[in-house]
Amino acid sequence: MDSSLAQKLVELHSLKTVGEFKAQLQGMADLMGFGRIFYVGAKLLPNEHPGPGSFAEIPLILCDYPSDWVRHYQTNELARIDPVIADSNATRLPFAWNVRDYLKREVSDPQRRLLGDSIDVGVDKGLSIPIYGAGGDYGLITFVSAGSEGDFMSLDPTVLQDCTLVANHFHLTLRSKLGTEFLVQEELKLTGREIEVMKWVAAGKTQDEIADILAVSMHTVKFHIYNAHNKLNVFSTPHAIAKLVYLGVLEPGGITGNKTHRMV
Structure with a gap:
C-alpha cells in the first residue's frame, strides 16, 4: 500500500464529522485512481437483504455523483430497477461492474434508459465492496472509475486489495467514531x-x-x-x-x- 494511502487510513481515527469522513474517502479514492465515490451505511432489519425498506435506521449516504443525476435517480426511485445495485446486493464479495456489459443482456426499456444515462454522466464502471458485520451492520462502498474502459478492466490485484482494506477500515472507523446511529441532520420525522x-x-x-x-x-x-x-x-x-x-x-x-x- 502506498504510504500516502496508509497515512490517510491512520487519519480516519482523528475525524469527527460526516463531512470530514466524506472528504477523506474522496482523497483515498483519488490516490487509488478512482474518480467518484458512493457510500451507504446502516443497520439492516433482521433477516433482510439490502434494498428499499430493509434498513432499521436512516442510512447514511456519502456521494459525489453529479447532483442532477442524484436528484433524477432518487426522484424516480431508480434503485428499484438498477441491475448493478441488484447484483451488488446479491454478493458479499467485491464486485467489479460496467454498465456496458448489462446493455449486452436482455434488460427492460427503463433499465436500458437508466444504463445509458449512467454512461452519459460518467457513472458507468466501478468497484463495489459490500461490508457485513454483527447485528445487521451493513455498508457498501463504490469506487467509480476515472479512467478508460481498458484501464478499469485491467484492475491490478494490488488496487483491489487496497480498495477492500480501505472500504472495511473506513466503514468500521466511521461506525465506531460516530456511533451506530449516524450523526446526520435527519430524523425519522413521524409526527x-x-x-x-x-x-x-x-x-x-x-x-x-x-x-x-x-x-x-x-x-x-x-x-x-x-x-x-x-x-x-x-x-x-x-x-x-x-x-x-x-x-x-x-x-x-x-x-x-x-x-x-x-x-x-
Missing part, C-alpha cells in the same frame, strides 16, 4: 399523531375504531398510515409495525412506547 395511529394499528384496532378513538375521520386515519409507510420506506402495515418495534418507537405489545423520532 406524534402518526405514532399514535400506528400504536392503535399495532394494538389490533381497525381504521374505523381508530377514527372513533381519536375523534377523527377514517380518511384522516388512512392519511396518517399512508404517511407513516412513506417515512418508514415500507410497503405494508405489518412491515411498518415490525420496523417501529425494532427501532424502539413501539414496544412489542404495540401500546406503550413514546419515541416520536430517532436521533441520527
Whole structure:
C-alpha cells in the first residue's frame, strides 16, 4: 500500500464529522485512481437483504455523483430497477461492474434508459465492496472509475486489495467514531399523531375504531398510515409495525412506547 494511502487510513481515527469522513474517502479514492465515490451505511432489519425498506435506521449516504443525476435517480426511485445495485446486493464479495456489459443482456426499456444515462454522466464502471458485520451492520462502498474502459478492466490485484482494506477500515472507523446511529441532520420525522395511529394499528384496532378513538375521520386515519409507510420506506402495515418495534418507537405489545423520532 502506498504510504500516502496508509497515512490517510491512520487519519480516519482523528475525524469527527460526516463531512470530514466524506472528504477523506474522496482523497483515498483519488490516490487509488478512482474518480467518484458512493457510500451507504446502516443497520439492516433482521433477516433482510439490502434494498428499499430493509434498513432499521436512516442510512447514511456519502456521494459525489453529479447532483442532477442524484436528484433524477432518487426522484424516480431508480434503485428499484438498477441491475448493478441488484447484483451488488446479491454478493458479499467485491464486485467489479460496467454498465456496458448489462446493455449486452436482455434488460427492460427503463433499465436500458437508466444504463445509458449512467454512461452519459460518467457513472458507468466501478468497484463495489459490500461490508457485513454483527447485528445487521451493513455498508457498501463504490469506487467509480476515472479512467478508460481498458484501464478499469485491467484492475491490478494490488488496487483491489487496497480498495477492500480501505472500504472495511473506513466503514468500521466511521461506525465506531460516530456511533451506530449516524450523526446526520435527519430524523425519522413521524409526527406524534402518526405514532399514535400506528400504536392503535399495532394494538389490533381497525381504521374505523381508530377514527372513533381519536375523534377523527377514517380518511384522516388512512392519511396518517399512508404517511407513516412513506417515512418508514415500507410497503405494508405489518412491515411498518415490525420496523417501529425494532427501532424502539413501539414496544412489542404495540401500546406503550413514546419515541416520536430517532436521533441520527
